[in-house]
Amino acid sequence: MSKLGLDPEVVAKARRLAARAAEPVIELARTHTTVSVERAVLRLAGVSGADADGTPWVNRIVDAVRAQVGLEHGIALPVFHALRDHQDPRRLVSARFEVPEGAHAVQAGKRAREAVARGIARIDANRADRDWLLGKHGDPEPPWVYLIVATGDIYEDIPQARAAAREGADVIAVIRSTGQSLLDFVPEGATRQGYAGTYATQENFRLMRAALDEVSGELGRYVRLTNYASGLCMPEIATLAGLERLDMMLNDCMYGIIFRDINPKRTFIDQRFSRQIHARAGIVINTGEDNYLTTADAVDAAHTVIASQLLNERFGHEAGLTDSQLGLGHAFEINPDLPDSFRLELAHAQLVRELFPDAPLKYMPPTKHMTGNIFAGYLLDAFFNLAGVLTGQSIILIGMMTEGIHTPWLSDRDLALENVRYVRRAAGALAEDFHPAPGGFIVERARRVLSETVDLLGRVADDGLLTAIADGTFGVTRRPADRGKGLDGVIEQAPGYYNPATEILEERP
Structure with a gap:
């Protein structure tokens, strides 16, 4: 039963408006492809590795096909037609491509589907392994404690991740190297020189997954692994995550657009394919609404967070994600000097919890108002942890008292883990006792935010989501649909376009 007394009709209206706003963008994604989607198809078909200069073979092949015959019909038919004469996919970069027709097209499509099906079968096997x-080992009780490691060196990340798991972390997130989202290729192999993070590569995924499997056996509880499926290679990184059994991926419908200036069309097309992979792999996505509150006021813009969550929900469902895979994001970012700031935070957090009762919500700690006062910061993180317990959040990304000063040390992480352990233990099942007064401050604030969300979604549905993004509706920043990085990698599908991966993923089990 709702603690906020939300009107079911208002909630239903919000979802209807979100669905109407999302539909034109979904249609765009259904009728277009991108260079990264086509590279992901090749990765599922088993193409891996890079040339002597470090350029992945999938990039070389896709570029060669595009230069000769275009990608309007997809990568699968030209490549698997050419593979009649070139059994080693790496030799394809010098092949002469054509789009086959008739019986040749049928044969190429069959070979392509068989190869891609083997990759999807590996993803299915990884999902079964996770369940086993x-x-x-057992699954920790929520809220799961989520902790970031980010040295830049995968071989330094591994001992930090193991230490964090032993101290109570349930989810290890390997933050990506700064700027990787703007690379239109996925680096190859293990990496040791990232910047404020570690490159997302298939080998780094494999190494960290093996390390966490080992510590899971030691601890008697399964430790989850998270990375980032965003940026210009979103479909490929999602595919590699499925192939290496990652458990969560940062995967938001608008983050790359707003905060990395990636073209909106490119992002939404890539996002749909990546979420189809995540759905099949049983991966929980994490969305990035918390980021809006770092550029916009957390009180004035609260309704934009809810609107984005409802859009993310619709996009996720259409791609095949279940509610249990929708780790919708929000954050504790109200200025602590504001009177009643904690009550406002509780209103927002409880509203999200009630709108998405079956979603594994990801709650982000205070960062915008952290300063050099580590004592105030530690207290603020404790309030955040308490809000997470009171409102039944599913995933709590722990805050660090030194975030306003420098990249936190291991000792800072240890203190942060101690903070959340104390709050969880002391509060226990306090959420059972948390019932805001009917008609009181928290209830009325939540209802007001929901009402503002409905109004906003109505405007977005009427004007178009791409127009709303261009106008700076989310996160203040304006991002027009005809600008941004990666637009040249967007291709409209021609009649006869064939993608064996989407064909398999969209079939009913």
Whole structure:
């Protein structure tokens, strides 16, 4: 039963408006492809590795096909037609391509589907392995404690991740190297020189997954692994995550647009394919609404967070994600000097919890108002942890008292883990006792935010989501649909376009 007394009709209206706003963008994604989607198809078909200069073979092949015959018909038919004469995919970069027709097209399509199906079968096997390991080791009770490691060196990340798990972290997030989202290729192999993070590569995924499997057995609880499926290579990184059994991926419908200036069309097309992969792999996505509150006021813009969550929900459902895979994001970012700031935070957090009762919500700690006062910061993080427990959040990304000063040390992480452990233990099932007064401050604030959300979604549905993004509706920043990085990688599908991956992923089990 709703603690906020939300009107079901108002909630239903908000979802209807979100669906109407999302539909033109979904249609865009259904009728277009991108260079990264086509590279992901090749990765599912088993193409891997890079040339002597470090350029992935999938990039070389896609570029060669595009230069000769275009990508309007997809990568699968030209490549698997050419593979009649070139059994080593790496030799394809010098092949002569054509789009086959008739019986040749049927044969190429069959070979392409068989190769891609083997990749999807590996993803299916990884999902079954995860389920088996959860049964063997046990699944920690929520809220799961989520902690970031980010040294830039995968071989330094591994011992930090193991230490964090032993101290109570349930989810290890390996933050990506700064700027990787703007690379239109996925680096190859293990990496040791990232910037404020570690490159997302298939080998780095494999190494960290093996390390966390080992510590899961030691601790008797399954430790989850998170990385980032965003940026110009979103479909490929999602594919590699499925192939290496990652458990969560940062995957937001608008983050790359607003905060990385990636073209909106490119982002939404890539996002749909990546979420189809995540749905099949059983991966929980994490969305990035918390970021809006770092550029916009957390009180004035609260309704934009809810609107984005409802849009993310619709996009996720259309791509096949279940509610249990929608780790919708929000954050504790109201200025602590504001009177009743904690009550406002509780209103927002409880509203999100009630709108998405079956979603594994990801709650982000205070960062915008952290300063050099580490004592105030530690107290603020404790309030955040308490809000998470009171409102039944599913995933709590722990805050660090030194975030306003420098990249936190291991000792800072240890203190942060101690903070959340104390709050969880002391509060226990306090959420059972948390019932805001009917008609009181928290209830009325939540209802007002929901009402503002409905109004906003109505405007977005009428004007178009791409127009709303161009106008700076989310996160203040303006991002027109005809600008931004990666637009030249967007291709409209021609009649006869064939993608064996989407064909398999969209089939009913």
